[in-house]
Amino acid sequence: MNCIASGPVWRPLIPSTMPEEDVAEFGKDYPLGRPAQPAELAPxxxxxxxxxxxxxxxxxxxxxxxKPMM
Known part of the structure; x- marks a missing residue:
């Protein structure tokens, strides 16, 4: 069995499920400084x-x- 381990991924529900300050920081602690877009996980x-x-x-x-996964 194979799997994909993703970091933070931007989804339309993110703004409605997190406080505004968390949404603004979502994914910024990853090397590219932003969350992935769903299409970036497709390949x-x-x-x-x-x-x-x-x-x-x-x-x-x-x-x-x-960002390394452990």
Whole structure:
């Protein structure tokens, strides 16, 4: 089984589920200084679903703008 481990991702519900000051800071502590857009997560999912990934197994692909996952 493979998986994608993402950092913060901007979603339309973010502003309605967080205080304004948290929304303004959302994702700023990541290397690119902003949350990912949903479309930026699509490429690794598409790659894992393609025949090109037929020999990939047990992988965790991090999509975190360069911030290490532990």
């Amino acid at each position: 690794p999912y598409v790659m894992l679903a393609s025949d090109d990934a037929s020999y990939i197994s047990g992988a965790t692909i991090t999509v975190t703008s360069g």
